[in-house]
Amino acid sequence: xxxxxxxxxxxxxxxxxxxxxxxxxxxxxxxxxxxxxxxxxxxxxxxxxxxxxxxxxxxxxxxxxxxxxxxxxxxxxxxxxxxxxxxxxxxxxxxxxxxxxxxxxxxxxxxxxxxxxxxxxxxxxxxxxxxxxxxxxxxxxxxxxxxxxxxxxxxxxxxxxxxxxxxxxxxxxxxxxxxxxxxxxxxxxxxxxxxxxxxxxxxxxxxxxxxxxxxxxxxxxxxxxxxxxxxxxxxxxxxxxxxxxxxxxxxxxxxxxxxxxxxxxxxxxxxxxxxxxxxxxxxxxxxxxxxxxxxxxxxxxxxxxxxxxxxxxxxxxxxxxxxxxxxxxxxxxxxxxxxxxxxxxxxxxxxxxxxxxxxxxxxxxxxxxxxxxxxxxxxxxxxxxxxxxxxxxxxxxxxxxxxxxxxxxxxxxxxxxxxxxxxxxxxxxxxxxxxx
Amino acid sequence: xxxxxxxxxxxxxxxxxxxxxxxxxxxxxxxxxxxxxxxxxxxxxxxxxxxxxxxxxxxxxxxxxxxxxxxxxxxxxxxxxxxxxxxxxxxxxxxxxxxxxxxxxxxxxxxxxxxxxxxxxxxxxxxxxxxxxxxxxxxxxxxxxxxxxxxxxxxxxxxxxxxxxxxxxxxxxxxxxxxxxxxxxxxxxxxxxxxxxxxxxxxxxxxxxxxxxxxxxxxxxxxxxxxxxxxxxxxxxxxxxxxxxxxxxxxxxxxxxxxxxxxxxxxxxxxxxxxxxxxxxxxxxxxxxxxxxxxxxxxxxxxxxxxxxxxxxxxxxxxxxxxxxxxxxxxxxxxxxxxxxxxxxxxxxxxxxxxxxxxxxxxxxxxxxxxxxxxxxxxxxxxxxxxxxxxxxxxxxxxxxxxxxxxxxxxxxxxxxxxxxxxxxxxxxxxxxxxx
Ligand SMILES: NC(=O)c1ccc[n+]([C@@H]2O[C@H](COP(=O)([O-])OP(=O)(O)OC[C@H]3O[C@@H](n4cnc5c(N)ncnc54)[C@H](O)[C@@H]3O)[C@@H](O)[C@H]2O)c1
Ligand SMILES: NC(=O)c1ccc[n+]([C@@H]2O[C@H](COP(=O)([O-])OP(=O)(O)OC[C@H]3O[C@@H](n4cnc5c(N)ncnc54)[C@H](O)[C@@H]3O)[C@@H](O)[C@H]2O)c1
Ligand SMILES: [Zn+2]
Ligand SMILES: [Zn+2]
Ligand SMILES: [Zn+2]
Ligand SMILES: [Zn+2]
Numbered sequence: 001x002x003x004x005x006x007x008x009x010x011x012x013x014x015x016x017x018x019x020x021x022x023x024x025x026x027x028x029x030x031x032x033x034x035x036x037x038x039x040x041x042x043x044x045x046x047x048x049x050x051x052x053x054x055x056x057x058x059x060x061x062x063x064x065x066x067x068x069x070x071x072x073x074x075x076x077x078x079x080x081x082x083x084x085x086x087x088x089x090x091x092x093x094x095x096x097x098x099x100x101x102x103x104x105x106x107x108x109x110x111x112x113x114x115x116x117x118x119x120x121x122x123x124x125x126x127x128x129x130x131x132x133x134x135x136x137x138x139x140x141x142x143x144x145x146x147x148x149x150x151x152x153x154x155x156x157x158x159x160x161x162x163x164x165x166x167x168x169x170x171x172x173x174x175x176x177x178x179x180x181x182x183x184x185x186x187x188x189x190x191x192x193x194x195x196x197x198x199x200x201x202x203x204x205x206x207x208x209x210x211x212x213x214x215x216x217x218x219x220x221x222x223x224x225x226x227x228x229x230x231x232x233x234x235x236x237x238x239x240x241x242x243x244x245x246x247x248x249x250x251x252x253x254x255x256x257x258x259x260x261x262x263x264x265x266x267x268x269x270x271x272x273x274x275x276x277x278x279x280x281x282x283x284x285x286x287x288x289x290x291x292x293x294x295x296x297x298x299x300x301x302x303x304x305x306x307x308x309x310x311x312x313x314x315x316x317x318x319x320x321x322x323x324x325x326x327x328x329x330x331x332x333x334x335x336x337x338x339x340x341x342x343x344x345x346x347x348x349x350x351x352x353x354x355x356x357x358x359x360x361x362x363x364x365x366x367x368x369x370x371x372x373x374x375x376x377x378x379x380x381x382x383x384x385x386x387x388x389x390x391x392x393x394x395x396x397x398x399x400x401x402x403x404x405x406x407x408x409x410x411x412x413x414x415x416x417x418x419x420x421x422x423x424x425x426x427x428x429x430x431x432x433x434x435x436x
Numbered sequence: 437x438x439x440x441x442x443x444x445x446x447x448x449x450x451x452x453x454x455x456x457x458x459x460x461x462x463x464x465x466x467x468x469x470x471x472x473x474x475x476x477x478x479x480x481x482x483x484x485x486x487x488x489x490x491x492x493x494x495x496x497x498x499x500x501x502x503x504x505x506x507x508x509x510x511x512x513x514x515x516x517x518x519x520x521x522x523x524x525x526x527x528x529x530x531x532x533x534x535x536x537x538x539x540x541x542x543x544x545x546x547x548x549x550x551x552x553x554x555x556x557x558x559x560x561x562x563x564x565x566x567x568x569x570x571x572x573x574x575x576x577x578x579x580x581x582x583x584x585x586x587x588x589x590x591x592x593x594x595x596x597x598x599x600x601x602x603x604x605x606x607x608x609x610x611x612x613x614x615x616x617x618x619x620x621x622x623x624x625x626x627x628x629x630x631x632x633x634x635x636x637x638x639x640x641x642x643x644x645x646x647x648x649x650x651x652x653x654x655x656x657x658x659x660x661x662x663x664x665x666x667x668x669x670x671x672x673x674x675x676x677x678x679x680x681x682x683x684x685x686x687x688x689x690x691x692x693x694x695x696x697x698x699x700x701x702x703x704x705x706x707x708x709x710x711x712x713x714x715x716x717x718x719x720x721x722x723x724x725x726x727x728x729x730x731x732x733x734x735x736x737x738x739x740x741x742x743x744x745x746x747x748x749x750x751x752x753x754x755x756x757x758x759x760x761x762x763x764x765x766x767x768x769x770x771x772x773x774x775x776x777x778x779x780x781x782x783x784x785x786x787x788x789x790x791x792x793x794x795x796x797x798x799x800x801x802x803x804x805x806x807x808x809x810x811x812x813x814x815x816x817x818x819x820x821x822x823x824x825x826x827x828x829x830x831x832x833x834x835x836x837x838x839x840x841x842x843x844x845x846x847x848x849x850x851x852x853x854x855x856x857x858x859x860x861x862x863x864x865x866x867x868x869x870x871x872x
Contacts, residue, residue, distance in 0.1 A: 113640075113645055350795020358789055366551070366806075371803050373799065
């Protein structure tokens with residue numbers, strides 16, 4: 001089969017003929033890849049920033065169709081499927097599937113809690129430990145825990161099953177759109193969800209001051225009226241980093257705020273003007289049901305954004321900040337923008353470098369931080385619901401407001417890595433079966 | 437009046453005769469101090485660790501009685517009390533009051549949210565900015581937002597007003613016990629409350645995996661049964677630091693777990709053996725209603741604790757960790773003890789020194805951190821309820837299990853600072869009116 005492979009030490013991607021992967025373990029599935037994404041995270045390995053020497057197939061974003069299943073699947077499974085994730089009993093050859101960017105067993109303590117991004121037996125697709133999806137076929141370990149079965153409404157949210165049937169739904173959503181489920185869309189949903197769920201944000205959401213915001217029967221400070229004013233409850237949120245993940249986070253955040261009926265002011269920040277322009281276009285493309293009536297959304301550079309937040313909040317700062325960059329200057333900006341008792345949700349992938357804060361800085365502002373990888377498998381049902389709802393944004397390819405710049409033959413992988421690394425193209429998808 | 441005053445550069449506390457403080461602002465109150473506490477936090481200034489030169493009255497923990505009120509109080513107030521904190525209308529000379537360790541206006545945006553510890557017009561008692569309570573009288577700025585009126589059931593929790601009347605209640609609680617409200621007890625309650633409210637802990641509390649733990653109608657990963665097992669839900673919590681604040685946090689945490697009916701395993705950690713012994717004694721003193729039936733509570737040194745957690749959780753780590761120390765070695769221990777997607781709640785006061793983590797460390801374990809000062813005024817109703825309930829622990833002075841070692845004449849302040857700094861006495865309270 002054809003596959004894009006990374007060669008040491010760096011900047012060397014080759015499309016080569018390699019053996020089709022086989023079932024190696026009874027829990028494995030083999031998936032025929034329909035589309036594979038090229039992602040900012042692929043550049044860490046591409047650039048040789050990690051101490052890796054092993055030649056391996058790249059890519060952690062793919063959708064496709066199940067073509068082979070290990071002996072632990074189906075009614076006559078070698079191992080009983082009872083008590084295991086449903087997919088061991090129900091997954092079939094021919095099912096349309098998407099995988100998260102990491103493997104997760106779905107049955108250990110960590111997975112059961114929903115923290116699938118940190119399954120102890122997990123592995124990242126497209127790493128020396130596990131061949132990736134920029135290929136015609138990919139082997140998926142622990143596929144019963146890892147894969148999300150798009151063909152089965154059993155895995156959909158109730159909102160989706162209530163409004164649509166499988167065929168109609170899948171017919172109306174392109175594969176390029178579905179590909180966003182593998183990484184950037186659930187990560188955006190995760191970031192937004194985590195921020196709004198934080199206890200320090202609850203006073204704005206509930207209208208009750210801390211700590212009775214956590215529990216209506218908790219006794220709390222006796223204010224004049226006992227309740228917060230509409231102005232107190234106005235959420236001010238900064239988002240730092242408007243790459244593909246940042247844009248997904250913005251759409252997810254807006255959707256969550258509108259669903260909850262919350263008034264908001266969002267400042268979306270990037271140092272790169274073309275990224276700011278993309279964000280503007282995406283915002284314009286979102287239908288009014290995705291923005292609500294009580295919101296303000298501006299896109300700015302960092303210095304301008306600081307002034308905006310100071311003006312909006314009388315120098316108090318933001319309720320919450322999303323850090324979707326992955327470097328220390330973004331963390332510092334997040335700190336500066338947050339109010340006392342502010343929340344910083346970071347989904348950026350960070351380097352092995354000390355974070356730029358003293359304990360006194362963090363104490364003095366009562367800062368809360370949430371770091372880390374998206375538990376993508378656990379986010380799929382929410383992300384899929386948002387994907388269907390916001391086809392005005394996610395359903396497009398190659399327009400000014402689309403997250404996907406183009407779909408190309410996988411044979412162009414080497415050239416596309418180069419162009420993507422140099423900022424000459426936006427998000428690219430590879431078609432491994434292109435006949436042109 | 438008599439007052440303990442700090443003199444530069446360090447280790448110099450003198451009990452001196454100084455003028456009685458007067459009303460300086462219409463929002464002020466003057467409080468006659470009944471008892472004032474000596475606290476670990478006083479040692480930062482005592483030791484000259486801060487760039488301070490101003491002679492000032494020490495102490496941020498006191499209870500007492502209102503003796504003077506500014507012109508903004510009462511029915512004939514110079515300024516209308518409508519829309520202001522209730523106390524501007526209701527506080528009277530003679531009321532028994534306790535203050536948090538910082539002033540807070542109670543009416544700005546930050547205070548209204550309940551984040552009183554970071555009121556922009558706040559100040560710390562016993563600092564160069566504001567004379568403290570280790571004296572016969574103390575001036576309380578913004579007293580209508582700052583003070584908690586123990587004499588008025590209007591400020592009590594409904595649980596307390598339902599079970600008791602003012603006279604009976606206050607008769608049965610000693611002043612030394614009430615003094616704990618000024619700092620260490622609300623800080624312990626704050627730490628425990630913050631930890632258990634964190635979204636990453638909710639799967640254990642709700643029995644639903646993340647993200648449907650946040651919202652029952654959120655679609656979530658489709659597991660075999662859809663619900664977590666009893667074993668999944670067993671909370672494993674480490675507490676680091678068993679000084680007075682750590683012990684209060686332990687009692688508060690146990691109480692919250694028992695109230696919620698949650699099974700738990702707690703390992704309480706200190707490097708100091710006498711601190712561990714005190715914690716053991718306190719745990720023994722707690723009535724069975726404060727421990728519940730489904731809990732395990734062990735007190736250990738750090739290395740032993742790491743083994744305990746590894747054994748308890750099969751090397752996964754703790755759901756949450758409380759850091760009640762205030763140094764980098766405790767933060768590192770907290771990181772090591774936390775599970776992936778673990779929560780670290782830090783109430784330690786930290787130095788202006790970089791925290792010992794890289795962004796990669798925090799990303800790799802999906803760590804959440806909550807730092808900072810207790811919003812003590814907002815925590816008072818909860819803390820007061822716990823104080824009344826747990827008189828088995830908080831109601832004692834000078835026993836093996838009591839948090840208060842002794843009550844002494846304020847004239848011994850200099851000697852007590854010295855002994856406390858050298859670990860020769862536990863928590864000491866000063867009586868400014870001792871005639872002996
Ligand atoms: N947590 C997860 O599970 C997860 C999943 C996917 C991606 N990621 C990470 O999320 C981050 C964003 O991903 P992406 O693909 O959108 O990346 P990207 O590189 O395309 O976008 C990052 C953006 O941040 C901007 N930026 C850089 N420094 C900045 C600063 N100091 N202030 C403001 N903006 C700044 C850049 O101009 C760029 O537009 C990356 O770190 C990526 O590795 C994490
Ligand atoms: N957040 C707030 O609002 C607030 C309020 C009050 C106190 N504090 C802070 O809380 C902390 C605890 O206060 P306290 O009065 O109980 O202090 P303390 O100094 O009496 O107790 C600290 C304990 O930590 C132990 N310790 C030190 N290093 C350790 C390590 N590496 N591992 C395990 N244990 C270690 C010590 O042996 C000691 O028993 C201090 O930093 C204090 O300043 C914060
Ligand atoms: Zn990706
Ligand atoms: Zn797992
Ligand atoms: Zn104190
Ligand atoms: Zn205030």
